[in-house]
Amino acid sequence: MLRRNRIRWGRRVRLTFLWLAVPLAGVAAVRLAWGMIVERRLMEARRELAAAGVPETREELAGPVIAEERNAVIPLLHAIKGLSLTSPQRELLAASDKNGAPYRADYSPAELAQIDAVLGSMAPVFSDIDAATARPGARWPAEDLVPVDRWPTIHGVNPMNTLRFLANTAGLKARRDLAHHEDAACLHDILEILTISRVMDAGPDLVCHVMAGTERSLAAGVLEDFLPDLRFSSADDGQARALLAALADDQSFQRAQYIAFEAVLIDLPESVASYRELSSWPLRPVAKNLLARWMASSVASLPAIASPTYNPALLPPSTGEGGGVLPIITFMSISDFFDKSEMSFHSRTLTDSRALAILLAVRLYEERHGKAPGSLGELAAILPPPADPFARDGAALRYRLDGAGPTVWSVGEDGIDSHAALVPPPAGSTERFRQVDLVYGAAWRAFSATLPKPLYP
Numbered sequence: 001m002l003r004r005n006r007i008r009w010g011r012r013v014r015l016t017f018l019w020l021a022v023p024l025a026g027v028a029a030v031r032l033a034w035g036m037i038v039e040r041r042l043m044e045a046r047r048e049l050a051a052a053g054v055p056e057t058r059e060e061l062a063g064p065v066i067a068e069e070r071n072a073v074i075p076l077l078h079a080i081k082g083l084s085l086t087s088p089q090r091e092l093l094a095a096s097d098k099n100g101a102p103y104r105a106d107y108s109p110a111e112l113a114q115i116d117a118v119l120g121s122m123a124p125v126f127s128d129i130d131a132a133t134a135r136p137g138a139r140w141p142a143e144d145l146v147p148v149d150r151w152p153t154i155h156g157v158n159p160m161n162t163l164r165f166l167a168n169t170a171g172l173k174a175r176r177d178l179a180h181h182e183d184a185a186c187l188h189d190i191l192e193i194l195t196i197s198r199v200m201d202a203g204p205d206l207v208c209h210v211m212a213g214t215e216r217s218l219a220a221g222v223l224e225d226f227l228p229d230l231r232f233s234s235a236d237d238g239q240a241r242a243l244l245a246a247l248a249d250d251q252s253f254q255r256a257q258y259i260a261f262e263a264v265l266i267d268l269p270e271s272v273a274s275y276r277e278l279s280s281w282p283l284r285p286v287a288k289n290l291l292a293r294w295m296a297s298s299v300a301s302l303p304a305i306a307s308p309t310y311n312p313a314l315l316p317p318s319t320g321e322g323g324g325v326l327p328i329i330t331f332m333s334i335s336d337f338f339d340k341s342e343m344s345f346h347s348r349t350l351t352d353s354r355a356l357a358i359l360l361a362v363r364l365y366e367e368r369h370g371k372a373p374g375s376l377g378e379l380a381a382i383l384p385p386p387a388d389p390f391a392r393d394g395a396a397l398r399y400r401l402d403g404a405g406p407t408v409w410s411v412g413e414d415g416i417d418s419h420a421a422l423v424p425p426p427a428g429s430t431e432r433f434r435q436v437d438l439v440y441g442a443a444w445r446a447f448s449a450t451l452p453k454p455l456y457p
Helices: 002-051 058-062 073-082 087-096 109-121 123-133 159-179 183-200 206-229 234-248 251-273 284-306 327-332 340-369 442-449
Strands: 398-402 405-410 438-441
Touching: 002 284, 058 251, 073 123, 073 159, 073 183, 087 109, 087 159, 109 123, 109 159, 123 159, 123 183, 159 183, 159 206, 183 206, 183 234, 183 251, 206 234, 206 251, 206 340, 234 340, 251 284, 251 340, 340 405, 340 438, 398 442, 405 442, 438 442
Parallel strands: none
Antiparallel strands: 398 405, 405 438
16 A cells, blocks of 8 residues: 555656656747847847947947047046045035026125135146146046946046036136136136046046036036126137137047947946846846847947937837836836937037037137128138038028127027027926027027026026
8 A cells, every 4th residue: 555655656746747847848948949049139239230340348449548648637537636625615616606507696705705715725626627638638547437337436536526526616717717807717717627528528438428518518608608798808819719629629529429329338238247137047038139139229320329410310219128028127228328318418519519619709700800700601710610410401500690799509409490589488497408499699698688587508
């Protein structure tokens, strides 16, 4: 009896094992076959990226090493490491900066005295920024800046946040120098902001590029606010032309956008692999399949990123991948890290600096001829007419001479020229880019003056 029971239980165990083993073997076979298919897809996607010229490593992306005496990053690294302010000093600078509001507010003599004292203590830092301004190249040493998704730090300090603080402080310094009627120094302060933006953009990450664009627009906004009050003479011509050249020279900024996108693609496999949820044997093909699809999609996105004008029609349609399968990595889809909003931001930044280059060139023209030019063609000797980043046909930015001075505008995201028409913004909206055309100069100042709350540039 006992033997019979043992035989019976033995049969049951074997049947149970077979009942479980056969499906598991089938699942394993499917998993292995799927894994091989996905590996082939991933290899093909990598070949397509390589054929498109996308580097495989950050070392390739960084390009040739720049000699220290030509690298603008080196002095700013010294400035970052040497910045030492007390909390009250930082609070004073932040409060005096009006928390990012336009720089039109007047400061009291007591406020200016405090600001003078703090900026005086920062003189060595601004000497480092001046040294960076004189250097043509920019490249972050690999040991000092790691990819931004791992929060880069230098001695415990995020360099990009520190540079942003220095850029805002340079804007405040420009306001201080304008208040003291030191117009050439004011122009130089704005040039310092552009230098900081250029160094930010040397970090090959999309976040670094966005921050660089923010500071480039800051420099343009400060100049736009101050330009009507600047009374620089021919003695200030050198500083004005240096600033004009920096505003008009945006080739490195345009190239940086493409490099930032390439950096995202280089980091993407490592970022996917860093998630424990995706490293398990059953889920690994899911992650690799999504990675292959994103890489293939990125090849189709390259023409839009390389385009000198805003043209969202060049972007491939969104795949919609990721959300329903693995929500944890939805944020890494191609449509998230490069889309129409990023293209628009990049083009708005270019529009800001090109429009203010025109307005500054107009002031230089007035110094020479005693009157403003009637068209952009008359400015050609000082500044060739800059292209409108939103014009699909490559046309130049628009210009006209109003009674209150020159007005410059872009056709905006819709690509349609509305002749600098401006309408009251929706409640709570204070951004220039909400308008159908992006308008600068006299028309923008007159429009802002009619609103109960001043608009941000």
